[in-house]
Amino acid sequence: MSLLLEVKNLKKYFPVTSGLLFRKTIGEVRAVDDVSFTVSPGESLGVVGESGSGKSTLGRLVLRLLMPTEGQILFEGQDIFSLRRLDLTKLRQNIQIIFQDPYASLNPRMTIGQILSEPLQLHHVLPVRQIPERVNELLNDVGLAPQYANRYPHELSGGQRQRIGVARALALKPKLIVADEPVSALDVSIQAQILNLLQALQAKYHLTYLFISHDLSVVRHITNRVAVMHFGKIVELEETEKLFKNPFHPYTKELLSAVPLPRSQMG
Amino acid sequence: MIPLLEIKNLTIRFFTDDGVIHAVEDFSFSLPKNKTLGIVGESGSGKSVTALSILRLIPSPGKILRGQILFEGTDILTLPESELYKIRGNRISMIFQDPMTSLNPLFTVGYQIAEAVTAHQKVSRQEAKSRALALLEAVKIPEAKKRFNAYPHQLSGGMRQRVMIAMALSCNPSLLIADEPTTALDVTVQKQILELIAELQKDFQMSVILITHNLGIISEVCDQVLVMYAGRCVEEGPVSSIFRAPRHPYTFGLLRSVEKMIPIPGQLPILKESAVACTFAPRCFLAAEKCRQGEPPLFDVEENHQSRCWFHDQVQI
Numbered sequence: 001m002s003l004l005l006e007v008k009n010l011k012k013y014f015p016v017t018s019g020l021l022f023r024k025t026i027g028e029v030r031a032v033d034d035v036s037f038t039v040s041p042g043e044s045l046g047v048v049g050e051s052g053s054g055k056s057t058l059g060r061l062v063l064r065l066l067m068p069t070e071g072q073i074l075f076e077g078q079d080i081f082s083l084r085r086l087d088l089t090k091l092r093q094n095i096q097i098i099f100q101d102p103y104a105s106l107n108p109r110m111t112i113g114q115i116l117s118e119p120l121q122l123h124h125v126l127p128v129r130q131i132p133e134r135v136n137e138l139l140n141d142v143g144l145a146p147q148y149a150n151r152y153p154h155e156l157s158g159g160q161r162q163r164i165g166v167a168r169a170l171a172l173k174p175k176l177i178v179a180d181e182p183v184s185a186l187d188v189s190i191q192a193q194i195l196n197l198l199q200a201l202q203a204k205y206h207l208t209y210l211f212i213s214h215d216l217s218v219v220r221h222i223t224n225r226v227a228v229m230h231f232g233k234i235v236e237l238e239e240t241e242k243l244f245k246n247p248f249h250p251y252t253k254e255l256l257s258a259v260p261l262p263r264s265q266m267g
Numbered sequence: 268m269i270p271l272l273e274i275k276n277l278t279i280r281f282f283t284d285d286g287v288i289h290a291v292e293d294f295s296f297s298l299p300k301n302k303t304l305g306i307v308g309e310s311g312s313g314k315s316v317t318a319l320s321i322l323r324l325i326p327s328p329g330k331i332l333r334g335q336i337l338f339e340g341t342d343i344l345t346l347p348e349s350e351l352y353k354i355r356g357n358r359i360s361m362i363f364q365d366p367m368t369s370l371n372p373l374f375t376v377g378y379q380i381a382e383a384v385t386a387h388q389k390v391s392r393q394e395a396k397s398r399a400l401a402l403l404e405a406v407k408i409p410e411a412k413k414r415f416n417a418y419p420h421q422l423s424g425g426m427r428q429r430v431m432i433a434m435a436l437s438c439n440p441s442l443l444i445a446d447e448p449t450t451a452l453d454v455t456v457q458k459q460i461l462e463l464i465a466e467l468q469k470d471f472q473m474s475v476i477l478i479t480h481n482l483g484i485i486s487e488v489c490d491q492v493l494v495m496y497a498g499r500c501v502e503e504g505p506v507s508s509i510f511r512a513p514r515h516p517y518t519f520g521l522l523r524s525v526e527k528m529i530p531i532p533g534q535l536p537i538l539k540e541s542a543v544a545c546t547f548a549p550r551c552f553l554a555a556e557k558c559r560q561g562e563p564p565l566f567d568v569e570e571n572h573q574s575r576c577w578f579h580d581q582v583q584i
Contacts, residue, residue: 260457
């Protein structure tokens with residue numbers, strides 16, 4: 001089977017500078033340090049690690065929001081960093097992102113309908129008069145009534161806003177969705193709702209997820225394989241069930257033992 | 268023995284332009300000395316408002332309508348402001364969710380802790396400084412001497428939360444209120460901070476109220492747990508008995524959403540008038556005619572274990 005995403009020896013170093021007037025580089029932060037992995041179509045790969053482990057930088061590189069220091073990312077066999085103009089626009093349709101904070105990632109001055117039609121207008125994928133219909137379809141996909149199109153983000157709860165974030169990512173019918181901590185800002189009871197929604201949508205539209213999270217219990221629920229990142233490197237990459245049953249790397253063990261479970265102390 | 272803190276029939280409402288919001292309704296609990304109570308609930312359930320009311324910090328347009336908050340026997344709600352200052356930050360202190368926004372970015376962390384010391388105790392500047400240093404060591408900040416002169420932005424999230432805890436402990440409080448102290452932190456750091464709180468609770472002999480939406484955290488550090496829903500206590504009891512056999516469908520649903528990722532359908536209601544029915548009924552799998560007709564009282568289901576559900580004996584894990 002052909003691969004959807006192939007990451008080869010990817011590196012991203014950020015320079016550390018000092019001096020106000022005469023900036024000079026005094027060191028570098030190795031946010032992503034020689035990372036390689038592959039993702040098959042329809043799969044969902046989890047990326048876990050602490051803040052600063054480089055998992056969000058990795059997500060941004062996959063979206064080509066950052067250029068790497070070294071290495072390659074192939075999306076359907078094409079090197080995404082060598083793409084120009086039209087090809088890049090096409091790539092952006094195929095790779096979408098869901099952000100962590102549904103309060104900060106929706107423009108408060110736009111109605112939900114405007115938010116959802118913006119990607120459709122920018123990419124000219126539909127004739128203008130068909131856009132409202134597509135917006136309704138998207139709202140329906142994420143379990144919201146069509147009336148929500150006329151509301152503003154502040155009228156919605158956190159869970160509903162994250163549904164809008166999901167709908168916006170779906171608007172262009174992407175193949176890959178990078179979900180960067182999509183539920184960590186939500187209440188536990190709502191987290192499960194959003195995760196189940198993401199799973200249902202994956203089955204319906206054959207989506208592939210790159211699922212970034214620091215919460216292992218969330219990752220366990222939704223991914224097939226998990227990559228554990230620590231200081232920019234992938235220290236373990238394993239099928240989800242195997243990883244949880246039999247963690248190999250000491251850092252993975254530490255992460256697993258840190259998750260507080262309601263009934264861990266009781267049999 | 269009188270409990271350290273006793274809240275009786277507390278009712279808090281917010282008088283907004285859109286109407287009166289019933290944030291906390293007829294809420295009571297008591298907390299003995301040296302115990303840790305966990306309050307769980309979703310955002311909007313009234314848990315933070317309850318915590319703020321203990322220090323009389325409810326922001327306008329919120330008002331405490333009725334009730335008593337007895338701290339060591341004195342009612343905090345009727346104290347004059349000058350007396351309240353002697354309790355707030357001194358006998359009762361509080362730590363908040365986001366350590367970045369609760370520290371002043373313009374002062375060193377050492378200065379801010381020393382300031383908390385001098386605010387309540389008559390000590391020299393030098394002594395306040397050495398107390399602050401000792402506190403930084405108590406919360407296990409490595410190289411405390413060096414960090415004393417650090418600004419908040421130079422510290423990591425976990426370190427900042429440790430600084431907040433050091434500040435909260437500066438006057439040996441008998442009650443520490445922690446409102447979502449680890450929500451902004453990573454799991455591994457979260458574990459360290461929870462262990463620290465549990466350890467300090469013993470060392471400093473304080474009672475702790477831990478507010479969180481994460482049931483896992485409750486089981487790690489608390490003795491007693493209180494589940495809030497729509498401004499009411501729906502279940503209260505010892506951690507072991509509630510987690511082994513929850514007796515309210517909401518608690519049951521919360522446990523299931525953490526462990527099996529089975530969501531609770533629907534969402535938390537915002538109450539604009541007094542409830543005439545069970546507030547959880549619209550989301551409840553046990554709801555029957557009875558639930559829509561009258562609000563259930565708190566039933567004693569076991570020793571120290573109460574549940575606000577008509578069908579508390581039918582909830583099964």
